[in-house]
Amino acid sequence: MIMSEDRKNMNNGRHSIYNLEQGSLAYDSEETRIEQLDILLDGFMATIAEINGLEKAESVLEAAGFRTGKILAEKLHITYHLQEIENWLSHIYKISDWGNVEIEHLCLKKKTVILRLAITSTNEISTNLSIFLSAHFAGLFSYLFNENMWYRFSENKQEDHMSSIIEISRSTNSHYPVQPIRTQEEEQIEYLKTLVEEKKNELTNTIRELSSPVIPVLENIVVIPLFGKFEDSVAAELTEKILNGIIKFEAKYLLLDLTAVKELDEFTPAILRNITQAVKLLGAQSFLVGISPAVSLGMVESKIDIRQFKCFNTLKHALTYTLSVEGLQITKSG
The missing domain is CATH 3.30.750.24 (STAS domain)
Structure with missing residues (x-):
């Protein structure tokens, strides 16, 4: 369970307090907000894309979101109770200014979840943030259900606001975030091996x-x-x-x-x-x-x-x- 409504942590002599009911974070007794994560993610994505390409950068971002979701759920001791899940999701993300998270559907038996992330018109969700958040919730429910989960993301735009729909369900091997990178690298290595072998055979035949x-x-x-x-x-x-x-x-x-x-x-x-x-x-x-x-x-x-x-x-x-x-x-x- 979440041990208390106010969660206290100490780091190098400094105190941070999460208030889940108010959706606030206090650091050394001063109110703090975690903002502009999308800017950090955009810079992070641009750096990885420059080195390894956009497709691998998205996979890395998914893997990071997936793992932070699992870690966060573990740190806050989330349990299997529906009421606690709804209470937790309703408040914890307010401190990050990401919008309001609501559970539209949750089936513990089938292990399926539909989340609505309400975003104000002045704070539209970026592509990179949507990837990170969707994988983040997939990781969170993976810890909760003790099974690898994955997501499907969609947007619902209206005149006065925009909401994002994140559907969480059981994962397949092809959806697991780290696997695509390894699979692509293995396929590329096999392709290069085949190419080298073909060139070697051509050279051998020419020499003969x-x-x-x-x-x-x-x-x-x-x-x-x-x-x-x-x-x-x-x-x-x-x-x-x-x-x-x-x-x-x-x-x-x-x-x-x-x-x-x-x-x-x-x-x-x-x-x-x-x-x-x-x-x-x-x-x-x-x-x-x-x-x-x-x-x-x-x-x-x-x-x-x-x-x-x-x-x-x-x-x-x-x-x-x-x-x-x-x-x-x-x-x-x-």
């Missing part, structure tokens, strides 16, 4: 298309320059590209140029062996070209049978050999 091209250099001879390391997926695509190139250019000789391969991992020797064997099944021969000392040592340490590979120091040497096998040679014209 540009890397290790099948180059026909002379009749019956193709060259494949190899780069970097080879994962299983890359090795499978490389093998397929090579075999298609052998068929497309009707090649009899495949020169695998390892000049750009500076290090040899544990998988590359096996991949080279598989490519060589697959090419052989198509009736072509494979030669390794441009092997560096580091790659040479790596091949030996891998304990793979290097006798199955025919190797050349440079591409020129490999071309000269293949031409000689075909009974051809390169001569200078003129």
Whole structure:
């Protein structure tokens, strides 16, 4: 219950007294009024909107109003009794100059409330204040009903006065004030993750298309320059590209140029062996070209049978050999 008609609080040696019947607030024995909250809220909203956008600013304002309502109800020990609720709402907001709050409908069983906030023509309620107050009452009745409540706000304008209607009912997850911000942030993060993954895949596909091209250099001879390391997926695509190139250019000789391969991992020797064997099944021969000392040592340490590979120091040497096998040679014209 509200413990007394006059509620006394002490803060740093100073006294404040709420008189619910008169709707007044005295601070150090002097009458005090809490005014122009709408100005403070407008500044608060403008600051948050500038940083995070208007939609998030409204959600923050709702969350602030919701929590202050719960805190206020808890501090004043509001109970479940209809008479006390009506008495409390009739007086407490007078000290804030927000207008008169009346309960038009309250069903404790269904947990529904309709409030009318009467505003004089000289003190119209601002959009930001309406958001704050509506969420504030939602928080207040959430404490009272021990269940998350939410609101629906509407205005009723007449010639001599204006009133605001605030309908309070059970909340759904989509209405809970903090959830929309988190949901939007999570959706934005997921969108960015998807975008990054798509760009990554596009870049990977572009690199694969540009890397290790099948180059026909002379009749019956193709060259494949190899780069970097080879994962299983890359090795499978490389093998397929090579075999298609052998068929497309009707090649009899495949020169695998390892000049750009500076290090040899544990998988590359096996991949080279598989490519060589697959090419052989198509009736072509494979030669390794441009092997560096580091790659040479790596091949030996891998304990793979290097006798199955025919190797050349440079591409020129490999071309000269293949031409000689075909009974051809390169001569200078003129």
